[in-house]
Amino acid sequence: MITINSKPNDYTPFEILTVCSNTVKGGGNLVAVGDTLPLLVGKGNIPQIWLLALADTKTNSFIPIVEKSISKHSAVKVYEESGVLNIMISGEIVLSVRKDSESSVSITTLDFRPLGLNMHGNETSLNVGGGTFSGNSMAGGGTLIGLGAPSSNK
Amino acid sequence: MTERIIENQEFTETQEIPDLLTGSDIGTWQAEYLLREVEFERIKHGKPVTYNWANSITLTSFGFGLSLLAKGYSNTSLITKGEWVALAFGVGISAILYFIGIFLPDNKKKVMKKIESHFETAPTQRQILRGRE
Numbered sequence: 056m057i058t059i060n061s062k063p064n065d066y067t068p069f070e071i072l073t074v075c076s077n078t079v080k081g082g083g084n085l086v087a088v089g090d091t092l093p094l095l096v097g098k099g100n101i102p103q104i105w106l107l108a109l110a111d112t113k114t115n116s117f118i119p120i121v122e123k124s125i126s127k128h129s130a131v132k133v134y135e136e137s138g139v140l141n142i143m144i145s146g147e148i149v150l151s152v153r154k155d156s157e158s159s160v161s162i163t164t165l166d167f168r169p170l171g172l173n174m175h176g177n178e179t180s181l182n183v184g185g186g187t188f189s190g191n192s193m194a195g196g197g198t199l200i201g202l203g204a205p206s207s208n209k
Numbered sequence: 210m211t212e213r214i215i216e217n218q219e220f221t222e223t224q225e226i227p228d229l230l231t232g233s234d235i236g237t238w239q240a241e242y243l244l245r246e247v248e249f250e251r252i253k254h255g256k257p258v259t260y261n262w263a264n265s266i267t268l269t270s271f272g273f274g275l276s277l278l279a280k281g282y283s284n285t286s287l288i289t290k291g292e293w294v295a296l297a298f299g300v301g302i303s304a305i306l307y308f309i310g311i312f313l314p315d316n317k318k319k320v321m322k323k324i325e326s327h328f329e330t331a332p333t334q335r336q337i338l339r340g341r342e
Contacts, residue, residue: 086229087223088229088230108234108235109230109233109234109235110234110235111234112230112232112233112234115230118235168231170235171230171231171232171233171234171235172229172230172231173226173228173229173230173231174229183224183226183229184226184227184228184229185212185213185228186212186213186214186215186224186226187212187213187214187215188215188216188224189214189215189216189217190216190217191215191216191217191218191219191220192218192219192220193219193220193221194219194220194221195221197220197221197222197223198223199220199223199224200223200224200226200229201223201224201225201226201229202225202226202227202229202230203225
C-alpha cells in the first residue's frame, strides 16, 4: 500500500504538480487519507500514475487500481491521447494528466467520486467535500488535502 | 452544505477536509451464472424418473415399517411372515430403483456440476461503484 512513508521505489515526484489550477511544489502530494496516498504522479516519458480506490469504508482500506500507469482492473482503462494520459473507469474519465515539462505536470480533469473520494475538478478549480480550491499553492513538499492525515506529511 | 471557496492562498500545511470520503466503496462481485431456461427445466425435472419411484416406495416402506414397529413392539411374533416379506420387498425394490438411477443420465446433476464449476473458477473481482453525490 502506498503511504506517506512507503512510496514505490520507482516513483520520482515532479517538482511542480498542478491539480485543477492548484499547485503543489517540492514533490508534494495531492491528497492523503490517514497516511495513505490514493494518487501519485511520478516522472516518466509519460507520467507514471499510481491510483488507489477505497475498498472498505469501515476500515478506510484502499486497493490499487492503477500501478505505474498500468490498469489493475478490467473496468479501468489507461490510455494516452495527444500527450495526455487518461484514466477511465466504466467509460468515464477520472483523471487526465499532462506533462508540461521535465519538472512539472498538470492534472486537467479529476473525478475521484467513483473511487470513494469526494473530489472532482477541471482546469479552473478543484471541488473537495464542500470546498472549492482554485489558484492555491502548497509549498514544502507536503500534502495539500487530507483526512485524518498525520501532521508530519512530507 | 455550505460551499467554501479557497482561492489564491499559499499553504504550508495540509488542508483537512472532514467530508472527503463519499461513503461508498468498491465491493466484490463474481460473474453470475447465466441460467438458461432449458437448464432450469433440467434442474426441475432432470432427475431420472426412477428416483421419484424409489423415493415413493422408500417412504411407503418406511411407513409400513413404522406400523410393524408398533405392532411388534412388545412381541415380534405378532408380525406375520408376509409382512416381513412385504417390507423386504419394498426396501429391495427402492434400492434397485436407486441403483438403476445411478446409471441413467442425470441432467440435473450435469447442470448442477456446471454451475458449481462456474462459481469455483469465475474470478472474484472488485466492482467500481458510481459514487455520485
